[in-house]
């Protein structure tokens with residue numbers, strides 16, 4: 001493939017990420033385990049997470065230029081004392097939502113999508129349990145690519 005799309009483009013662009021987090025956090029608030037964790041989230045939370053993930057996958061820099069930074073995102077998890085059970089449930093509901101919204105399901109896209117989510121959710125749990133976090137305030141936004149497959153599925 002001469003012009004390899006970004007993961008953001010392949011997923012369908014910003015409306016897809018915004019729909020994904022919109023529906024996902026609606027589920028989260030109905031979930032017995034996760035509702036207490038997110039009960040006090042800000043009104044902008046779901047939009048910020050959509051923008052954050054979109055940027056990681058090669059989309060526009062809405063989060064890092066207007067809404068936060070990687071440092072700020074890490075900060076938001078500190079002190080939340082997340083557990084592996086929280087993480088597993090968060091991931092399960094997000095993937096369920098991705099399926100419901102028919103995000104691309106080619107092996108290449110889903111392997112990159114899951115790789116980032118595994119990495120990001122595990123870091124969120126670690127950071128949420130640090131008593132005295134020393135975070136680099138200039139921590140760059142992660143940039144996720146296609147990994148070993150190198151691009152989307154080609155029949």
Ligand code: HEM
Nearest residue numbers: 040041042045048049052073076086087090117120121124
């Ligand atoms: C790839 C994984 C994750 C990403 C990209 C992510 C992203 C974010 C972002 C961008 C914010 C800040 C939102 C804002 O600026 O308003 C945030 C806050 C937060 N995240 Fe995550 N997160 C991830 C995983 C998790 C997990 C697994 C949990 C818990 C199960 C979690 C719980 C929270 C909570 C409680 C907040 C603070 C909400 C508030 O009170 O406003 N996050 N996350």
